[in-house]
Amino acid sequence: MSQVKELTIQGLWKNNPGLVQLLGLCPLLAVTATVTNALGLGLATLLVLLGSNVAVSLVRNHVANEIRIPVFVLIIASLVTAVELLMNAYTYDLYLSLGIFIPLIVTNCAIIGRAEAFASKNAVLPSAIDAIMMGLGFLLVLLVLGAMREILGQGTLFDGADLLLGDWAKALRIELFTVDSHFLLAMLPPGAFLGMGLLIALKNVIDNKIKQKQAVEKGSIARARVTGAAQ
Amino acid sequence: MSFKIASSPHQHNQRSTAQIMRLVTLACLPGIILQAVMFGYGVIIQLALAIITAWCSEALILRLRNKPVLARLKDNSALLTAVLLAIAIPPYAPWWLIVIGTAFAIIMVKQLYGGLGNNIFNPAMAAYVLLLVSFPLQMTQWLPPLSLQSISLTPLDAVCSIFSQFSCSGFSLSQLQSGIDGISMATPLDTLRTDLNRGLTLDESWQRPVFFAFAGTGWLWLNLAYLAGGLLLIQQKIISWRIPVAVLGSLFVLAAVSSLASSDTFAGPLFHLFSGGTMLAAFFIATDPVSASTTDKGRLYYGALIGMLVFLIRNFGGYPDAYAFAILLANMTVPLIDYYTRPRTYGHRARSELK
Incomplete structure (x- = not known):
């Protein structure tokens, strides 16, 4: 049980692939113009990550160490192809709007990173849990960034959610405010970089606050420094 | 004391x-x-x-x-x-x-x-x-x-x-x-740019009321006022003359050469110097002590780069005026310019003399 908890904390917060490891920045920054796109790509990545971690974990004892990376890439590439075909079949409009970034999931370093760092050394069940938590962490960052950019850029939330979830999801669309001129920067790549930077800063602020609080609770006394540069 | x-x-x-x-x-x-x-x-x-x-x-x-x-x-x-x-x-x-x-x-x-x-x-x-x-x-x-x-x-x-x-x-x-004749008006730079894109020659475009003397109505005086303010700053030794002179100089030379080569499609150097934000940018914005180059030689390179970028964007780019882009692009090169133009420390010989 404690391993599940540890993996959850690692994936969602401490070692978040989006905010801490900074892996998979390309899709993270490119497709988060709306929440729907972010959700679509996040789910696709989660699915691929789960599949690849389980598969890599299953074959980890049968693959020679020297050729493990090509094997991992093969596994990931075939899974991505499957996901791409699925999205082409069932969410065609979203497939069009995500474009090249679905095949590019293959190059998402978060996936091969987890395969190499975790799944190739652990049993199937922990690998699956790790994949789910890492995928969720990535998905959450995508969603927050997507929401920030969509609200700033268009004043809406879940615009075009029906592309992903079917016709009922049209009801999800929330119009927060209407403006004559959209804040284009939020929709453009620089806006994604700015938003990402602010999110990382926010996480660091929260971490620092927590650390300070823990230091106070422990009652540790910082030793006065007499020599050397003060920190 | x-x-x-x-x-x-x-x-x-x-x-x-x-x-x-x-x-x-x-x-x-x-x-x-x-x-x-x-x-x-x-x-x-x-x-x-x-x-x-x-x-x-x-x-x-x-x-x-x-x-x-x-x-x-x-x-x-x-x-x-x-x-x-x-x-x-x-x-x-x-x-x-x-x-x-x-x-x-x-x-x-x-x-x-x-x-x-x-x-x-x-x-x-x-x-x-x-x-x-x-x-x-x-x-x-x-x-x-x-x-x-x-x-x-x-x-x-x-x-x-x-x-x-x-x-x-x-x-x-x-x-x-819209102007007196009911036609919506743009800035001189914008007007000229649109006209040239439509295939008019410079002389044809020049008939429009936004142009006056060798620049735009109003814009000429505005640029002269900023030029006066800028000269005051140089006289007070607040800014160095190098950046404005390099900006205006490179813009002038490029505009002069291009307008001599093809006088129907390129505006003359005086039009470039007294249109848009030229004087404001050259004296007040490009000379920002924080983001501009800090060495004497570096300032000349930095200013010349801005003038060149402005000329290129005004004539071939997507926007009628270009100082903001030119200055930001030049800002990026400042660390490099400063690194390669470090002045000789007093008492040390120049690198060329060492050999």
Whole structure:
């Protein structure tokens, strides 16, 4: 049980692939113009990550160490192809709007990173849990960034959610405010970089606050420094 | 008498940052007054909005960073950023434009990099680019100079237009934009650019009322006013002559050569020097002590780079004027320029003499 908890904390917060490891920045920054796109790509990545971690974990004892990376890439590439075909079949409009970034999931370093760092050394069940938590962490960052950019850029939330979830999801669309001129920067790549930077800063602020609080609770006394540069 | 122990250079200017910033702002005044007289009172309201926003956002972020608020506000650097941005945007742009721009300049471009002295990019120009990229329509709505306006605007109309985009008597901004002949007017640079793209020659385009003498109506005087302010700054030794001279020189040479080569498709050097934001940018914006190059030789390279970029973007790029882009691009090269143009330390020989 404690391993599940540890993996959850690692994936969602401490070692978040989006905010801490900074892996998979390309899709993270490119497709988060709306929440729907972010959700679509996040789910696709989660699915691929789960599949690849389980598969890599299953074959980890049968693959020679020297050729493990090509094997991992093969596994990931075939899974991505499957996901791409699925999205082409069932969410065609979203497939069009995500474009090249679905095949590019293959190059998402978060996936091969987890395969190499975790799944190739652990049993199937922990690998699956790790994949789910890492995928969720990535998905959450995508969603927050997507929401920030969509609200700033268009004043809406879940615009075009029906592309992903079917016709009922049209009801999800929330119009927060209407403006004559959209804040284009939020929709453009620089806006994604700015938003990402602010999110990382926010996480660091929260971490620092927590650390300070823990230091106070422990009652540790910082030793006065007499020599050397003060920190 | 007190002994001051200071490191070299011992002979230096006694002016504080606050005094320098105040003097630069004051040197803008002739241009600002002329702009208010020739293009309407909108610029005064934009200035007020920009300065209030700049002070508020600076105070806010300084409090968040646990820095002394009043001491930093008094150095007038936020004031100068606000002034430069307010005179660069169209005078009748909606009020939220200048508020977003100034807040972005102070918070994102200046304070997030560590405050005054640490920003890589010129805050006013980075904010200008943000606005131009985000709100292209509002950022190009320049009214024609007063002498060409068909509907004259009172100061109250300026307030109405900025806050509601309609003058008090109910004219929309696009109606106000039209000249005496009822045709919507753009800035001289924009007009020339559109005409040349439509296949007209320079002489044909020149018949339009926005042009006057060798530049644009109103814009010529505006540039002369900023030139006067800039010369005052050089005379007071606040800015070095190198950057403005290099900017104007490279623009002049490139424009002269191209217009000699093809006088029907390239405007002459004087038109380039006295149109758009040339003088304002060359003397007041490119010379920003923080984001510009700091060595003597480096300043010449930096200025020449800006002039070249402006010429290229004005003639071949997607925008009619280009100072914001040119200055930001040149800002990026400053660390490199400074690295390769470090002056010789006193007592050391130049590298060429060592061999």
